[in-house]
Amino acid sequence: MAQNIIEKILRAHLRAGEFVKGKEIGIRIDQTLTQDATGTMAYLQFEAMGLKEIKTDLSVSYVDHNTVQAGFENADDHRYLQTVAARYGIVFSRPGNGICHQVHLERFGKPGTTLLGSDSHTPTGGGIGQIAIGAGGLDVAVAMGGGYFYTACPRVYLVKLTGSLQPWCTAKDIVLKMLETLTTKGNVGVMLEYGGDGVKTLSVPQRATIANMGAEMGVTCSVFPSDTVTKRFLKAQGREQDWTELKADRGAQYDRVIEINLNDIEPMAACPHSPGNVKKISELEGMPVDQVCIGSCTNSSYRDMMTVASILRGHKVAKTSSLGIAPGSRQVLQMLCDKNAVKDMIDAGARILESACGFCIGNHFSPKSKGVSLRTSNRNFEARSGTKDAQVYLVSPEVAAVAAITGKITDPRKAGIAYPEIKEPLHFLIDDTMFIMPAETENRESVEVFRGPNIGEPPRNTKMPEKLDGTVMIRVGDKITTDHIMPAGPRLKFRSNVNKYSTFVFENVDADFHKRCAENRDKGGHNIIVAGESYGQGSSREHAAMCPMYLGVKAVLAKSFERIHAANLINFGIAPLVFKNQADYDTIQAGDKLVCDEWLSSFEQGRPVMLKNERTGAIIECVCALSARQKAILTAGGMLNYTTNK
Numbered sequence: 001m002a003q004n005i006i007e008k009i010l011r012a013h014l015r016a017g018e019f020v021k022g023k024e025i026g027i028r029i030d031q032t033l034t035q036d037a038t039g040t041m042a043y044l045q046f047e048a049m050g051l052k053e054i055k056t057d058l059s060v061s062y063v064d065h066n067t068v069q070a071g072f073e074n075a076d077d078h079r080y081l082q083t084v085a086a087r088y089g090i091v092f093s094r095p096g097n098g099i100c101h102q103v104h105l106e107r108f109g110k111p112g113t114t115l116l117g118s119d120s121h122t123p124t125g126g127g128i129g130q131i132a133i134g135a136g137g138l139d140v141a142v143a144m145g146g147g148y149f150y151t152a153c154p155r156v157y158l159v160k161l162t163g164s165l166q167p168w169c170t171a172k173d174i175v176l177k178m179l180e181t182l183t184t185k186g187n188v189g190v191m192l193e194y195g196g197d198g199v200k201t202l203s204v205p206q207r208a209t210i211a212n213m214g215a216e217m218g219v220t221c222s223v224f225p226s227d228t229v230t231k232r233f234l235k236a237q238g239r240e241q242d243w244t245e246l247k248a249d250r251g252a253q254y255d256r257v258i259e260i261n262l263n264d265i266e267p268m269a270a271c272p273h274s275p276g277n278v279k280k281i282s283e284l285e286g287m288p289v290d291q292v293c294i295g296s297c298t299n300s301s302y303r304d305m306m307t308v309a310s311i312l313r314g315h316k317v318a319k320t321s322s323l324g325i326a327p328g329s330r331q332v333l334q335m336l337c338d339k340n341a342v343k344d345m346i347d348a349g350a351r352i353l354e355s356a357c358g359f360c361i362g363n364h365f366s367p368k369s370k371g372v373s374l375r376t377s378n379r380n381f382e383a384r385s386g387t388k389d390a391q392v393y394l395v396s397p398e399v400a401a402v403a404a405i406t407g408k409i410t411d412p413r414k415a416g417i418a419y420p421e422i423k424e425p426l427h428f429l430i431d432d433t434m435f436i437m438p439a440e441t442e443n444r445e446s447v448e449v450f451r452g453p454n455i456g457e458p459p460r461n462t463k464m465p466e467k468l469d470g471t472v473m474i475r476v477g478d479k480i481t482t483d484h485i486m487p488a489g490p491r492l493k494f495r496s497n498v499n500k501y502s503t504f505v506f507e508n509v510d511a512d513f514h515k516r517c518a519e520n521r522d523k524g525g526h527n528i529i530v531a532g533e534s535y536g537q538g539s540s541r542e543h544a545a546m547c548p549m550y551l552g553v554k555a556v557l558a559k560s561f562e563r564i565h566a567a568n569l570i571n572f573g574i575a576p577l578v579f580k581n582q583a584d585y586d587t588i589q590a591g592d593k594l595v596c597d598e599w600l601s602s603f604e605q606g607r608p609v610m611l612k613n614e615r616t617g618a619i620i621e622c623v624c625a626l627s628a629r630q631k632a633i634l635t636a637g638g639m640l641n642y643t644t645n646k
C-alpha cells in the first residue's frame with residue numbers, strides 16, 4: 001500500500017500497539033533534546049528512575065531558557081546539567097551556544113529519525129524531515145532510558161503547497177495562514193505532512209519556521225520531505241552523510257488535504273492574545289510600535305538575520321521604538337560577525353541580545369505598560385512578555401525590521417526599501433567547541449553530579465485515592481494556556497524548586513489559588529480545577545501538572561484538553577476528565593464540592609466517572625479515555641511510581 005512520509009517513519013519506529021488510527025502506539029525514540037527550564041527536572045526524574053545510562057542514539061542537553069542568571073539559581077542549574085550530562089553520556093550545549101531547536105537543526109537533525117524533546121517547539125525538526133515531538137520531561141526521561149514514547153496513531157493531513165513566495169512574503173506568513181485555517185484548538189491527534197511543488201522553493205530553515213508553529217495549532221508534529229534542498233543544507237553543515245531521501249509514495253492517502261498557493265501569501269500578523277488571531281498586515285498599517293523583538297526558535301536563522309541586517313543597513317531605529325535582536329545560535333552570530341551584519345544592526349540602533357530564548361519567554365525586554373510589541377516569536381499569550389497589558393503581535397523578521405525603522409506597522413511592500421535577496425550559504429561556519437561531547441569525559445561513573453541549594457527532589461504523588469472528596473478551587477474559561485497555569489519569566493528560576501514554584505500556580509489569574517489548595521490538601525481534601533475548551537495550550541512544561549499535583553489537585557474537569565498537557569496530567573497522577581455533557585460546565589461554581597465514592601474503581605474498570613455536586617445534587621458524567629498503560633500510570637499516582645513499581 002502506498003504510504004505517506006509520516007506513516008513510513010512511524011512504522012519503521014513502531015515497537016508497541018497496532019498501527020490503527022486513534023489507537024495508542026509506542027515508538028522508538030532515536031534522539032532526545034532537553035532545555036534547561038524543563039531539563040533539570042527531566043534529569044532529576046531520570047536519576048530517580050535509577051537508570052544507568054542513556055539508550056538513545058543521541059541525547060542533547062541545551063541551556064537556552066534561563067540564561068539571565070540574576071541570583072545563583074540559574075548558574076546552579078547549569079552546573080547540575082553539565083555534570084549530569086557528563087555522568088550519563090549526554091551531549092551538553094553550553095549557555096551561549098544558542099536556542100535548542102535552531103542548534104539541533106543545524107548540528108544534529110537527521111531526516112527519517114524520531115526526536116523527542118521536553119519543549120513544545122521540538123517539532124521544528126520536521127523542517128529537516130524528522131518526526132519531532134514535544135513532550136513533558138518525564139516522557140523524555142523515559143525515552144532516554146530506552147522506553148518507548150506513546151502517542152495516538154495520528155490522522156495525517158497533507159498541506160499541499162504550490163507556487164512560490166512573492167517578495168516580502170515569508171515562511172512565517174505561510175504558517176500564520178495555516179493557523180487561520182486550523183486555528184489553535186481541536187487538532188489533537190493530527191500530524192501535518194507538507195508536500196506539493198511549492199516545497200522545493202523553501203529552504204530548510206523556512207520549513208523549520210513552519211514546522212515550529214505547528215505547536216500553536218496543537219498538532220503533534222509537522223513533517224517536510226527530505227529532498228535535494230535538505231541535502232544541500234546538510235552538506236553546508238558538513239553533515240551530508242546524515243541525508244536520506246524521504247518522499248511520499250504515489251497515491252499515498254491522507255485524512256484531509258489543505259491547499260496553499262504560495263503566490264497568494266501576504267504579510268500577516270497574529271494579533272493579541274493568540275497565535276490564531278490572524279490578520280493581514282495591510283489591515284493593521286499605521287499602528288505605532290513601541291518595541292520590536294527579532295529572534296526566538298521560530299525566526300532566528302542565518303537567512304532571517306541577514307535579511308534583517310540588510311533591511312536595517314543605512315537606516316535608523318525610530319526614536320519611539322526599541323529594537324532587540326537575538327540571533328538563534330552561536331553559529332548564526334559568528335556568521336553575522338563575519339559578514340559585518342552585526343555592525344549594520346548596531347549602526348541602526350539595534351540592541352544585540354544573547355543567543356537564547358530571552359524576550360520570548362518574558363525573561364527580559366518586557367514592553368512598557370500597554371505597549372505594542374512586534375515579535376518574530378511564536379506565542380503572544382497574555383502576560384507572556386512580562387507585561388500583563390502589553391499588546392503583542394507576531395510577524396515575520398521582514399515586517400519586524402521595517403516597523404523598527406518606520407516606528408509603526410508598515411506593509412513592507414510599500415515601504416520603499418529594496419527587497420533583500422539573501423541566499424542560503426553553501427557553507428555554514430562550523431565550530432562545535434561550545435558542545436561538551438560524551439567522549440570528552442573519561443571516567444563517567446566517577447563524575448560527581450553537582451547539586452546546588454536550588455535543586456530539590458522531584459515530587460511524587462500518592463496512589464490514587466479510593467474516593468474523591470473534591471473541592472472546585474477555580475473555574476476558568478476556554479484556551480487556558482500553560483503560561484496562565486504556571487507563569488515563566490521571572491518565576492522560571494524556581495523550576496527545580498517545586499515547593500516554591502507551586503506558590504505561583506495561576507498567579508496572574510487568581511493569586512490565592514495556591515493558598516486555598518494547600519490549606520485543603522493539608523486537611524486531607526482533594527482539589528479540582530474546572531476549565532473550558534483546549535485546556536493547557538502552549539508549552540510542554542510539566543510543572544503545569546507537577547505543581548498543581550503538589551498542591552493536592554486530583555482532577556481537572558474540562559471541555560477538552562491539549563495533547564501534551566493531558567499527557568503531563570496523567571504522568572503526575574491527575575485525572576484529565578472531559579465533560580460528557582458540556583452544559584454541565586455552566587452548573588459548577590468555584591467552591592462546589594464534587595464527590596465520587598467509586599473514584600478509583602471507575603478508572604480501574606474503565607467506567608464513566610460520575611461526580612456528585614453536593615450543592616446542586618446533580619450528577620456530572622465525565623469521560624476519561626485511557627489506554628491500559630495510561631490507566632496504570634494514573635492509578636499508580638503518576639509515571640514515577642509506575643516506573644519504579646515496574
Ligand code: MIC
Binds near residue numbers: 118
Ligand atoms: C515556551 O515557549 O513556552 C517554552 C518556555 O519554551 C516551553 C518550555 C518551558 O516552559 O520550559 C515550551 O514551549 O514547551
Ligand code: SF4
Binds near residue numbers: 121296297356360378
Ligand atoms: Fe525558547 Fe521561545 Fe522557542 Fe520556547 S518558543 S523554545 S521560549 S525561543
